Amino acid sequence: MAEHYSSFTKGGRLWLWQRLTAAFLVVVLAFHFFLLHFVYHADEVTFALSQSRMEMWTYYSLMILFLFTATFHGVNGVYNALINQGLTGTKRQIVKWTLIAASALLLFQGVRTANAWAGLPTFF
Amino acid sequence: MSQSYNRGLIEDFGRWREFSAGMWAWIFHKFTGWVLVGYLFTHIAVLSTAIPAASQDPATLAAGEDIYTTTIVTLESLLLVRILEVGLLAVAVFHILNGLRLLLVDLGIGLDSQDKSFYASLILTGAITVASVPTFIAGAF
Numbered sequence: 001m002a003e004h005y006s007s008f009t010k011g012g013r014l015w016l017w018q019r020l021t022a023a024f025l026v027v028v029l030a031f032h033f034f035l036l037h038f039v040y041h042a043d044e045v046t047f048a049l050s051q052s053r054m055e056m057w058t059y060y061s062l063m064i065l066f067l068f069t070a071t072f073h074g075v076n077g078v079y080n081a082l083i084n085q086g087l088t089g090t091k092r093q094i095v096k097w098t099l100i101a102a103s104a105l106l107l108f109q110g111v112r113t114a115n116a117w118a119g120l121p122t123f124f
Numbered sequence: 125m126s127q128s129y130n131r132g133l134i135e136d137f138g139r140w141r142e143f144s145a146g147m148w149a150w151i152f153h154k155f156t157g158w159v160l161v162g163y164l165f166t167h168i169a170v171l172s173t174a175i176p177a178a179s180q181d182p183a184t185l186a187a188g189e190d191i192y193t194t195t196i197v198t199l200e201s202l203l204l205v206r207i208l209e210v211g212l213l214a215v216a217v218f219h220i221l222n223g224l225r226l227l228l229v230d231l232g233i234g235l236d237s238q239d240k241s242f243y244a245s246l247i248l249t250g251a252i253t254v255a256s257v258p259t260f261i262a263g264a265f
Binding site: 026075 | 216
């Protein structure tokens with residue numbers, strides 16, 4: 001008989017999304033590490049080289065999807081870890097909305113950065 | 125058949141001597157997750173130097189003297205950064221391998237050998253990390 005150690009409420013939508021993003025991230029995070037450390041080396045990075053990759057819409061869209069899934073998976077993971085430690089009530093609401101605001105800022109800045117390489121608007 | 129149960133005081137880390145392999149896997153997954161999400165915010169902050177770099181003149185960009193390239197090159201010249209990158213690789217590899225293990229366990233695959241698959245994740249993480257050290261350290265000296 002298995003013991004259920006999961007931090008998440010089974011059957012919930014967040015639980016499902018945490019798993020779906022995990023399945024995607026397992027592949028894309030491994031690809032990201034392999035490409036940027038083993039195919040290209042981190043110390044050889046230049047703006048032009050990053051730009052040449054990000055100008056391909058396939059690579060750009062993959063990186064945008066990577067940013068959104070990693071942010072959701074990471075921040076939702078942190079939120080659930082804090083709930084595991086006994087976070088409840090008003091503190092839970094404050095933490096939840098702080099994490100949502102931090103995620104929104106991260107996504108906005110991440111998209112701006114990707115756009116800077118892709119030659120798309122950076123908004124300001 | 126799986127069963128949910130009240131974990132009670134399982135988050136009481138003072139009981140670490142009583143922890144099973146599954147509990148250690150849970151703690152390591154949590155720890156590596158915290159590191160990775162912290163790195164995600166730092167990573168985007170560093171990469172954001174591409175925004176001002178994009179408006180620098182083409183000659184500066186072609187010469188690799190823009191703010192983005194010089195920031196990355198400066199960071200990569202530091203041995204401490206290279207060592208931290210090896211640590212980040214170890215953290216990411218463990219989180220990926222243990223994450224795969226968790227996905228399989230969630231699907232009911234390998235429940236009876238979940239302790240062995242945790243040990244396999246640890247060993248494979250160590251092997252991949254050690255094998256990657258030359259690539260990560262190359263050019264640092």
